[in-house]
Amino acid sequence: MDSGTVWTxxxxxxxxxxxxxxxxVNRLLDNISGAQAKLVPEHYRALLYMIAGASDAIExxxxxxxxxxNAALSFSPSHDVLSPAHALFLIQALKAKQYKLALQLLKxxxxxxxxxxxxxxxxHLRFHxxxxxxxxxxxxxxxxxxxxxxVLCAPGFPCSMVQIEALKKTILLQLILYGxxxxxxxxxxxxxxxxxxxxxxxAYDHFAVAFENGDPTVLKLVWNQIxxxxxxxxxxxxxxxxxxxxxxxxxxxLRKTFITVPMEYIESKDVDILExxxxxxxxxxxxxxxxxxxxxxxxxxxxxxIIVVFQDGSITRSHLDELEAKLDSVRQLxxxxxxxxxxxxxxxxxxxxxxxxxxxxxxxxxxxxxxxxLEGYDDSMxxxxx
Amino acid sequence: MSSETxxxxxxxxxLPLFELESHIQNYTGRNAVDRLLFIADRCAPxxxxxxxxxxASLKQTAEVNRYEDAVERxxxxxxxxxxxxxxxxxxxxxxxxxRSTGDKLELELKSYKNNLIKESIRMGNSELGxxxxxxxxxxxxxxxxxxxxxxxxxxxxxEDMSMDMIRVAVHQRNWSQVETAISRIDALPSKNxxxxxxxxxxxxxxxxAQSNFALTASTLLxxxxxxxxxxxxxxxxxxxxxITDFVTVNDxxxxxxxxxxxxxxxxxxKDLLDNNANFKEILESEAHIRTLLDSFVLFDYKSIFSTLExxxxxxxxxxxxxxxxxxxxxxxxxxxxxQYVRGYKRGYLDKMAARFGVSQDDVEKDLIALIESDKVPxxxxxxxxxxxxxxxxxxxxxxxxxxxxxxxxxxNGRLLLVNIGVLRGGLEINAKPESSGFDPKAFR
Numbered sequence: 001m002d003s004g005t006v007w008t009x010x011x012x013x014x015x016x017x018x019x020x021x022x023x024x025v026n027r028l029l030d031n032i033s034g035a036q037a038k039l040v041p042e043h044y045r046a047l048l049y050m051i052a053g054a055s056d057a058i059e060x061x062x063x064x065x066x067x068x069x070n071a072a073l074s075f076s077p078s079h080d081v082l083s084p085a086h087a088l089f090l091i092q093a094l095k096a097k098q099y100k101l102a103l104q105l106l107k108x109x110x111x112x113x114x115x116x117x118x119x120x121x122x123x124h125l126r127f128h129x130x131x132x133x134x135x136x137x138x139x140x141x142x143x144x145x146x147x148x149x150x151v152l153c154a155p156g157f158p159c160s161m162v163q164i165e166a167l168k169k170t171i172l173l174q175l176i177l178y179g180x181x182x183x184x185x186x187x188x189x190x191x192x193x194x195x196x197x198x199x200x201x202x203a204y205d206h207f208a209v210a211f212e213n214g215d216p217t218v219l220k221l222v223w224n225q226i227x228x229x230x231x232x233x234x235x236x237x238x239x240x241x242x243x244x245x246x247x248x249x250x251x252x253x254l255r256k257t258f259i260t261v262p263m264e265y266i267e268s269k270d271v272d273i274l275e276x277x278x279x280x281x282x283x284x285x286x287x288x289x290x291x292x293x294x295x296x297x298x299x300x301x302x303x304x305x306i307i308v309v310f311q312d313g314s315i316t317r318s319h320l321d322e323l324e325a326k327l328d329s330v331r332q333l334x335x336x337x338x339x340x341x342x343x344x345x346x347x348x349x350x351x352x353x354x355x356x357x358x359x360x361x362x363x364x365x366x367x368x369x370x371x372x373x374l375e376g377y378d379d380s381m382x383x384x385x386x
Numbered sequence: 387m388s389s390e391t392x393x394x395x396x397x398x399x400x401l402p403l404f405e406l407e408s409h410i411q412n413y414t415g416r417n418a419v420d421r422l423l424f425i426a427d428r429c430a431p432x433x434x435x436x437x438x439x440x441x442a443s444l445k446q447t448a449e450v451n452r453y454e455d456a457v458e459r460x461x462x463x464x465x466x467x468x469x470x471x472x473x474x475x476x477x478x479x480x481x482x483x484x485r486s487t488g489d490k491l492e493l494e495l496k497s498y499k500n501n502l503i504k505e506s507i508r509m510g511n512s513e514l515g516x517x518x519x520x521x522x523x524x525x526x527x528x529x530x531x532x533x534x535x536x537x538x539x540x541x542x543x544x545e546d547m548s549m550d551m552i553r554v555a556v557h558q559r560n561w562s563q564v565e566t567a568i569s570r571i572d573a574l575p576s577k578n579x580x581x582x583x584x585x586x587x588x589x590x591x592x593x594x595a596q597s598n599f600a601l602t603a604s605t606l607l608x609x610x611x612x613x614x615x616x617x618x619x620x621x622x623x624x625x626x627x628x629i630t631d632f633v634t635v636n637d638x639x640x641x642x643x644x645x646x647x648x649x650x651x652x653x654x655x656k657d658l659l660d661n662n663a664n665f666k667e668i669l670e671s672e673a674h675i676r677t678l679l680d681s682f683v684l685f686d687y688k689s690i691f692s693t694l695e696x697x698x699x700x701x702x703x704x705x706x707x708x709x710x711x712x713x714x715x716x717x718x719x720x721x722x723x724x725q726y727v728r729g730y731k732r733g734y735l736d737k738m739a740a741r742f743g744v745s746q747d748d749v750e751k752d753l754i755a756l757i758e759s760d761k762v763p764x765x766x767x768x769x770x771x772x773x774x775x776x777x778x779x780x781x782x783x784x785x786x787x788x789x790x791x792x793x794x795x796x797x798n799g800r801l802l803l804v805n806i807g808v809l810r811g812g813l814e815i816n817a818k819p820e821s822s823g824f825d826p827k828a829f830r
Contacts, residue, residue: 082811111803113811121813128804146797150804156815163815257757260769307769315781323785326792333799340806347810 022063025051029071034081034117041118045084052088062096065089072105079108086110087123090130094137102134111336125151125162132169136238141177145170152197159196165233167197171204172238176245181208203229207239211246216271219246223273243273248292251284255295255310263297263306284308398429402699406435412634416522416557419443423456424705432703434463441469448484449522450477484521491517508537515550528554528563541574549581549627552588556632561592583613587629587638594641594706597713600649606642607658611667614638633706635671641707642668643675647682647690648717652725656683687722688743694718720761723752727764727773735771746771 029047037044048071051064068089075083086105093102113124128150135144151166174181198205203226210222223243230239250269254261263281270280277283287293294311344350402409406425410418422440426433437460444453454472461470495510515530531550538544548567555563568585571577590606593599613628614635633641642665646655658665659679669676674693681689694715701711726741727733735753739746753773756762764773808814 109800111800111807113807113813115812119811119813121808121815124808124813125815142793146800149797150801153801153805154815155805155809158815160815253758257754257766259765259767259774261766262768265768309769310765312779313782314779315785319785323788323792326789326796330792330795330799333796333803336803337799340803344806344810 026067026070029067030074034075038116045118048085048088052092065092065098065101068092069105080110081112082110082124082127084118087126087130094130094133099134099137106131106134125154125160129162129166141173145173164200167201168204168233168235171208172242175208175211175242179249180212216273220273247272248287252293260307260309263308398699398702400699401431402703404700406432410439417631421705425703429703438469448480448520450480452522504537508534524554524558545571545577556588561595564592583609584627584629597710599645603642603645606638607665611664635668639668639672639675643678644714648714648721652683655679687741691743720756723756724762727762730775732772732774
């Protein structure tokens with residue numbers, strides 16, 4: 001670690017050749033494990049911040065990404081421990097729009113945290129928030145919602161600004177994916193947080209209500225009133241995606257009603273809220289090609305009307321493979337939860353808490369024991385309910 | 387009827403099939419007057435006749451206010467009609483008599499209260515309620531009936547009081563009060579079985595007011611036909627409650643008929659027509675309803691719609707049905723479409739249009755609206771003009787269900803693991819101020 005301090009000093013004095021410096025930093029960070037970082041957390045953190053902070057001073061800031069990624073990956077062999085490098089790397093990757101590189105880190109789920117590494121709750125919140133932004137950039141909206149839910153349900157008090165921003169994005173993402181959003185947080189979020197969210201994301205709620213209502217006139221009206229809020233929040237792009245999703249959804253809904261339908265009829269139902277998108281024919285074609293609409297376009301002759309023929313979905317081999325993979329992943333998760341349950345049950349905090357409650361009337365011996373007594377754990381949620 | 391209801395009323399321009407004078411002979415007392423005033427409100431061609439008959443009926447009662455209103459309304463329509471002038475002699479006489487009766491009853495009640503005789507106070511309130519009911523002051527009647535509550539000492543007293551309240555509340559269309567009174571009777575350990583048909587009829591009308599047509603039909607089907615033909619004697623005694631105060635057997639036949647057409651499947655209706663003796667008897671009073679139901683069972687939809695249109699004015703002038711006719715007709719159309727498409731794997735729209743006696747475009751529009759609201763399980767081929775019954779793809783449904791459960795488990799499990807890790811690692815959110823490093827707009 002001493003050599004890290006030296007490198008930091010060298011870089012600060014701008015005496016070393018930059019490329020040589022980075023290759024050396026890269027090598028150094030590759031060799032620092034989590035256990036070593038734990039010995040001098042402040043120095044390790046300072047080194048990482050120095051590297052991240054150098055992005056404005058050098059010609060090619062992308063060259064900073066690899067050292068940070070290596071630092072995050074080499075922190076623990078199982079890659080499931082949050083390091084100080086995680087959030088820093090994601091910030092730099094987002095700035096450089098290097099989403100694919102960021103996915104190399106995000107393919108590993110992180111569920112181990114330790115404040116002894118100099119981490120704070122902000123590292124955890126920001127890692128998951130920025131992770132969600134990477135997934136948004138890659139249009140992996142399901143995964144983005146999962147990461148944002150982790151931010152929303154982070155235990156503690158009061159609610160963080162990151163959480164409020166996460167809620168705003170969650171609302172828009174849920175509209176894009178499911179066409180609806182009930183302003184209701186996952187069950188693990190505490191009541192205080194839920195109330196705070198409602199107060200801070202009111203405009204988003206109005207937008208969601210208008211979206212769900214399905215009336216394009218109302219949605220346009222609401223959009224005109226609040227699009228400056230989306231812009232001020234940095235969510236304008238995502239909100240535009242939501243408007244496109246609204247348009248798509250109206251066309252997708254026709255599949256439920258029709259087997260074949262003239263393009264003319266679709267044109268009569270299609271509404272482009274901002275009136276600057278492609279025409280209905282081009283839009284439908286793009287939806288078919290992007291896999292957003294299972295349909296084909298047919299025209300018997302040059303003069304006959306264009307017909308959209310909707311196709312039925314059926315279960316194929318790939319669906320079954322997907323199901324198998326999903327069940328495998330659920331089994332692995334279940335095992336991890338069982339291990340975590342055992343660890344919690346054996347921890348000193350848990351046992352002391354149990355002993356305290358055992359001495360109270362109706363204490364823990366009579367109530368059994370388990371995860372439900374863990375602080376911050378929603379006691380209405382049993383493993384079976386998961 | 388409140389003035390608010392009048393303002394929202396739907397006026398009918400055509401004449402009904404019934405002849406007003408003979409039609410109104412089916413009804414007695416307040417029911418007859420209510421219906422005449424309602425018809426005068428809704429049907430301009432019959433307004434004069436209805437008001438004339440209403441005025442004549444009102445002069446048999448002590449309802450001076452309603453009499454004066456009716457005469458004023460007649461005066462607006464037919465200023466030169468001799469009956470459009472208030473009979474001041476009659477008004478003075480009745481007003482004087484009612485004032486003296488009212489004063490006497492109030493005085494008696496006061497003396498009962500001074501003597502603290504519970505039963506007499508209850509009776510006094512009840513008599514005052516009856517008195518105000520007889521002069522058409524329903525809110526005062528309701529007030530005095532409800533004041534009996536604290537002086538009731540037996541179950542019979544509570545039952546009588548509740549029945550009084552129900553009678554007034556139904557005339558006022560105060561359904562929450564009806565609900566309270568019925569619940570009070572239901573909570574009694576024992577009750578007079580004779581009032582059961584009356585309560586069922588009231589429940590039926592209440593369901594109709596809520597547009598719950600299936601419940602209306604099933605409730606009214608349990609009202610025995612004998613109780614629907616029993617009229618209260620002219621010299622009415624206390625505690626005489628008859629369903630005919632509100633509806634007759636003909637009205638019930640029409641209500642059940644339309645409500646069952648709107649909400650029952652063909653098989654359920656066929657079963658009713660074959661096996662429910664009470665229903666069959668009720669239907670004898672309204673032949674056209676029997677024909678309608680038979681047409682439904684025989685898939686003769688064209689005849690159903692022509693019969694409904696033919697009798698629409700009659701329904702629009704029925705005090706109970708009027709506000710629900712459009713909704714009932716829509717539901718009947720939906721039910722007919724649903725029953726029709728259920729028989730086909732693939733059906734052609736031109737044939738369907740012919741069966742319903744409407745244009746192909748109308749069938750197309752109706753079907754699109756019904757499919758969009760999940761009422762009929764078909765999909766349309768607008769190129770070849772046919773519909774295809776949507777069979778349930780159970781395999782796909784199971785797949786979607788399993789994937790959805792697995793996704794929820796995964797999401798919640800991950801959340802749980804992360805939160806356990808956060809708590810064990812001591813990374814809970816705390817009140818320490820956040821550093822300024824977080825900028826949500828940094829990556830726009």
